[in-house]
Amino acid sequence: MTQPASMRNIAPARRRLQQINPVYFVLAVLIVAIAVSNPSFVEPTGYMNFLKRAAPLAILAAGQIYVIVSGGFDLSVGSLITLTVVGSSMLLNNNADATWWVILVMYVIGALVGLINGLVVSYLRVPSLIATLGMMITLNGVAFMWSSGSPRGYLPETFRYFGRVNIQGVPLIQFLPVALIALVMVGATFYWLMHRTNFGRMLHAIGDNPRAAKMSGVPVERVRVLAFMVSAFSAVTAGILLGGFAGVSTDVGIGYELQAITATVIGGAQLLGGRGSVPASIAGALTLTAIFTLLNFVGLPKPTRDVVQGVILIAAVVLATYRRNRTGT
Amino acid sequence: MTQLPIIEMRGITKSFPGVKALCGVSFAAYPGEVHALAGENGAGKSTLMKVLSGVYLPNDGAIVVAGKERHFKHPLDAIEAGISVIYQEFSLLPERTVAENIFLGREPTRCGIVDRRAMETEARRVVALFGEAQHIEPDALVADLDVASQQLVEIAKAVSLDAKVIVMDEPTAALNETECEALFALVEMLKKRGTAIVYITHRMREITKLADRVTVLKDGWTAASYDHVPTPDTIVHAMVGRDIGDYYAEPATAQEIGALVLSVRNAGNDQLKNISFDIKAGEIVGFAGLQGAGRVALARALFGAAPFTKGEVTLAGQSARFQSPREAIRAGVGLLPGDRKGEALVLMQSVSDNGMLTARALSNLAGHDKATRFASTTSMDALLRQVDVRAGNFSQEIKSLSGGNQQKTIVARWLSLDPKLLIFIEPTRGIDVNAKAGIYHLMRELARKGAAIMMVSSDLPEVLGTADRVLVMRLGELAGEFARGATEAQIMLAATGEKVGAA
Numbered sequence: 069m070t071q072p073a074s075m076r077n078i079a080p081a082r083r084r085l086q087q088i089n090p091v092y093f094v095l096a097v098l099i100v101a102i103a104v105s106n107p108s109f110v111e112p113t114g115y116m117n118f119l120k121r122a123a124p125l126a127i128l129a130a131g132q133i134y135v136i137v138s139g140g141f142d143l144s145v146g147s148l149i150t151l152t153v154v155g156s157s158m159l160l161n162n163n164a165d166a167t168w169w170v171i172l173v174m175y176v177i178g179a180l181v182g183l184i185n186g187l188v189v190s191y192l193r194v195p196s197l198i199a200t201l202g203m204m205i206t207l208n209g210v211a212f213m214w215s216s217g218s219p220r221g222y223l224p225e226t227f228r229y230f231g232r233v234n235i236q237g238v239p240l241i242q243f244l245p246v247a248l249i250a251l252v253m254v255g256a257t258f259y260w261l262m263h264r265t266n267f268g269r270m271l272h273a274i275g276d277n278p279r280a281a282k283m284s285g286v287p288v289e290r291v292r293v294l295a296f297m298v299s300a301f302s303a304v305t306a307g308i309l310l311g312g313f314a315g316v317s318t319d320v321g322i323g324y325e326l327q328a329i330t331a332t333v334i335g336g337a338q339l340l341g342g343r344g345s346v347p348a349s350i351a352g353a354l355t356l357t358a359i360f361t362l363l364n365f366v367g368l369p370k371p372t373r374d375v376v377q378g379v380i381l382i383a384a385v386v387l388a389t390y391r392r393n394r395t396g397t
Numbered sequence: 398m399t400q401l402p403i404i405e406m407r408g409i410t411k412s413f414p415g416v417k418a419l420c421g422v423s424f425a426a427y428p429g430e431v432h433a434l435a436g437e438n439g440a441g442k443s444t445l446m447k448v449l450s451g452v453y454l455p456n457d458g459a460i461v462v463a464g465k466e467r468h469f470k471h472p473l474d475a476i477e478a479g480i481s482v483i484y485q486e487f488s489l490l491p492e493r494t495v496a497e498n499i500f501l502g503r504e505p506t507r508c509g510i511v512d513r514r515a516m517e518t519e520a521r522r523v524v525a526l527f528g529e530a531q532h533i534e535p536d537a538l539v540a541d542l543d544v545a546s547q548q549l550v551e552i553a554k555a556v557s558l559d560a561k562v563i564v565m566d567e568p569t570a571a572l573n574e575t576e577c578e579a580l581f582a583l584v585e586m587l588k589k590r591g592t593a594i595v596y597i598t599h600r601m602r603e604i605t606k607l608a609d610r611v612t613v614l615k616d617g618w619t620a621a622s623y624d625h626v627p628t629p630d631t632i633v634h635a636m637v638g639r640d641i642g643d644y645y646a647e648p649a650t651a652q653e654i655g656a657l658v659l660s661v662r663n664a665g666n667d668q669l670k671n672i673s674f675d676i677k678a679g680e681i682v683g684f685a686g687l688q689g690a691g692r693v694a695l696a697r698a699l700f701g702a703a704p705f706t707k708g709e710v711t712l713a714g715q716s717a718r719f720q721s722p723r724e725a726i727r728a729g730v731g732l733l734p735g736d737r738k739g740e741a742l743v744l745m746q747s748v749s750d751n752g753m754l755t756a757r758a759l760s761n762l763a764g765h766d767k768a769t770r771f772a773s774t775t776s777m778d779a780l781l782r783q784v785d786v787r788a789g790n791f792s793q794e795i796k797s798l799s800g801g802n803q804q805k806t807i808v809a810r811w812l813s814l815d816p817k818l819l820i821f822i823e824p825t826r827g828i829d830v831n832a833k834a835g836i837y838h839l840m841r842e843l844a845r846k847g848a849a850i851m852m853v854s855s856d857l858p859e860v861l862g863t864a865d866r867v868l869v870m871r872l873g874e875l876a877g878e879f880a881r882g883a884t885e886a887q888i889m890l891a892a893t894g895e896k897v898g899a900a
Binding site: 261264265266267268269270272273276277279280281282283284285286287290291294338342343 | 700702722723726727732734739740741742743744745746750753754755757758759760761762763764765766767769810
C-alpha cells in the first residue's frame with residue numbers, strides 16, 4: 069500500500085519537528101514531571117544520582133543498538149553483567165592490587181563472549197535470539213559454578229571506584245560521578261563508531277538488507293561479529309559500574325538485556341535492523357530509568373514496574389510504526 | 398463503435414494535497430476489447446485504475462457502469478459491479494490452496510461449513526476455461542506455484558467473480574517469453590468471452606500484439622487516445638513528449654574496442670557447462686536466452702556469488718575465479734542485480750548511503766564514512782548528478798525514488814569504483830521509457846571510458862539495440878554468437894534450439 073497522501077505536503081517547519089526523535093520530548097516531559105513531584109531533583113545530588121543510576125543501562129543500550137541495527141538481538145548481556153560482577157569478586161579475592169588486571173581479564177572474557185555470539189550467528193546461521201539466549205543460560209551457569217553459588221560479598225574500593233565514587237569539588241555541579249564520565253566516554257566513542265565510520269554505515273546496510281549488502285561487497289560476517297563484540301564490551305563496562313554501585317550478587321544482571329532492548333526501542337530503533345541511533349538509545353535508557361524513578365516516587369512496587377516496562381515496549385513499537393507510516397520515513 | 402461501453406470514466410480528476418494526480422481523464426472499456434493504457438511511471442495509470450476499482454474516490458468526474466452512474470466507496474463496490482484488478486503485487490494468500498484463494502471471502506458453505514468440494518469443482522471449471530496448457534490443480538498451495546501460475550490464479554478469481562472488466566497492471570513484468578505467450582492466449586480467450594480488458598503496459602510489442610484501442614497518459618492528462626493501434630513510435634512519442642530517435646546509444650566503433658578484459662575458458666559449475674568467451678574493453682556484450690538458460694547463473698559465477706567450479710577465468714590477465722562478491726569487487730568487477738530491491742538496495746538508507754555502500758565496504762572499517770578511499774560524499778553527489786538521479790536531495794530515503802532513479806543510483810555506486818567489468822542484469826526492468834534511454838546511454842558512456850560490459854536481458858529488442866555482440870545461452874551452455882545486426886528470429890532460434898514462427 070502506498071503511504072497516506074495527506075502527509076505529502078506538510079509545512080517544512082512541522083516536518084523538521086517531526087524528524088526530531090520523539091524520545092527527546094518524552095524524556096524532557098518526564099524530567100519535568102520528576103522535578104515537579106520531587107523538587108530536590110534539580111539539586112546536583114538529585115540529577116547526578118539519577119544519571120549515575122542510569123549509566124549502566126545507558127551504556128548497555130548504546131551497545132545493544134549495534135546488534136539491533138545489524139538485525140539481531142543480544143540477550144546474553146544481562147548474564148554477562150552477572151559474570152563480570154561475580155567473576156571480578158572471585159578473581160580479586162579482596163586484593164585491591166589486582167583491580168587492573170582483573171578488569172582487563174573481564175574485557176577479554178567479554179570479547180570472547182561477543183566473538184562466540186557473532187561467529188555462531190554469522191557462520192552457523194543460528195538466529196541471534198536463540199544463539200544469545202543459549203549464551204545467556206550458559207553464562208548464568210558459569211557465574212553460578214564459579215562462585216559455587218555464594219559469591220564473596222565484597223569488592224575492593226579500587227574496583228568499586230567506577231560505579232560508586234563521585235569526584236568532589238567540581239565547580240557548578242559540586243560533584244561528578246565517575247559512572248557519568250564512563251557513560252560520556254563510551255557514548256561518544258559508540259556514537260562516532262556508529263554514525264561516523266564505514267563500519268557504522270555497513271552495520272545499517274546488513275540490518276536493512278543482508279543480501280544486498282553481501283552483493284555490494286560488505287564483509288557481512290565480520291561486521292556482524294564486531295557488532296556482538298561491541299555489545300559485549302558495553303555489558304562488561306556496565307557490569308563493572310553495577311558491581312561498584314550495587315555490590316556482588318548472582319542476580320545483579322537479571323532483566324538488563326530486556327531493559328536494554330526496551331531502551332533502544334524507545335529510542336526509535338527498528339527491530340529487525342537497519343535503523344537506530346546511539347544517542348537516542350541512551351535517551352531511551354534515561355527515559356526508562358526516569359519512568360522507574362517516577363513510579364518509585366508514586367510508591368508502586370517492582371511487579372508494577374515490570375508491567376509498565378512491558379506496556380512501554382509494545383507502545384513504543386506501535387508508536388514508531390505509526391509515526392513511520394505518517395511521515396513516510 | 399455501435400456497442401455501449403461496459404464502463405466509462407468521464408472527466409476524472411483526483412488530487413492529493415499538493416499533487417494533481419489526474420486532470421479530467423476520460424476512459425472507456427468495451428466488451429470483447431483490449432484497451433491498452435500506456436504512460437511512464439507516475440503518469441497516473443495506477444491512480445486511474447485505483448479510482449476505477451474504488452480504492453480512491455475521485456474529486457471530480459463520473460464513473461458509468463452499463464449506463465448507470467456509480468460511486469464506488471469501497472473496492473467491494475467495484476468488484477460487485479464486475480470490475481476486477483490484477484495488480485503487479487498479487488493479493489494471494491501463499492499458504493492457502495488455489496481454490497481457497499479463488500473463493501477468498503465468499504466461500505460456498507453448506508450448513509455453515511465451508512463446502513470444499515463445491516469450491517474445488519468451481520475452481521476446476523474456471524481453470525479448465527484456460528485450456529490444457531494452463532492447468533493448475535485447485536488443491537495446490539499458492540506458495541508452490543511459479544509467478545505465471547499465481548497470475549493465473551488471480552485471473553481465475555476474476556473470471557469466477559464474473560468480472561466484466563479485468564484490469565491487468567503490467568502483467569508480463571515478471572514473466573518469461575513462453576509464459577508471456579500463454580498470457581496473450583489467455584487474453585484472447587477472455588476477449589472472445591466478451592470481457593473488457595484494460596491492459597497497462599510500457600511494452601510496445603504487447604500493445605501492437607493485443608490492443609484494440611490505446612490511451613496514453615502523461616502527467617495526469619490524457620496525452621493521446623486512439624480507437625486503433627498506432628505505430629509504436631507514435632505511442633512512445635505521446636508518452637515521453639519527444640522523439641526517441643536516440644533511444645539506443647550508438648554502437649561501438651572499431652577504434653573504441655580495446656584490449657581483452659575478460660576471458661573465460663571451459664568454465665562451469667552445476668548450472669553451467671563448458672563456457673568460453675571473451676569481452677574486450679569498450680564493448681557491450683548482450684546475453685540472450687530463455688529464463689533459466691543460465692545467463693544469470695553465468696553472471697553470478699563471474700561475480701563470485703555462485704562461483705565456477707571448473708575452467709579458467711582471467712580478468713585483465715589475472716586469474717579471476719572469484720569465490721565471493723567481495724573478492725570480485727576488489728578485482729574490479731561490478732554487478733547490477735536484476736532484483737533491485739532484493740539484492741542491490743538498502744531501502745531504509747539514503748540515496749547517498751546507497752551510492753556509497755561499496756566504496757565504504759572496501760575501505761577501512763574505522764575510516765571516516767564521508768571520505769573513503771574510493772569516494773567522498775561530495776564526489777558521490779557529483780556522480781549521482783552525472784548519472785541524472787532525480788531526488789529532492791540525496792539524503793532522502795532511496796525507497797521514495799522511482800525504479801529508474803534507484804537503478805541509476807546503483808550505477809553511480811559502481812562508477813565510484815571504476816570497475817573493469819560491469820555486469821548488468823535486466824538493467825531496465827520496471828523502469829520507464831525515459832529512464833531506460835538514460836541507462837542505455839550510460840552503459841555506452843561507461844564502455845567508451847574503457848569498461849567491458851556484460852548485459853543480461855530478457856528484453857530482446859533491448860539486447861539487439863544496445864549490444865555490440867550478442868551471445869545466446871541455452872540449457873547452461875553458450876548456443877550461439879551474433880554480431881550486431883542479428884534479428885530477433887535468429888536469436889530465438891538459437892535460444893530455443895528449434896524453428897520458431899514469426900514471433
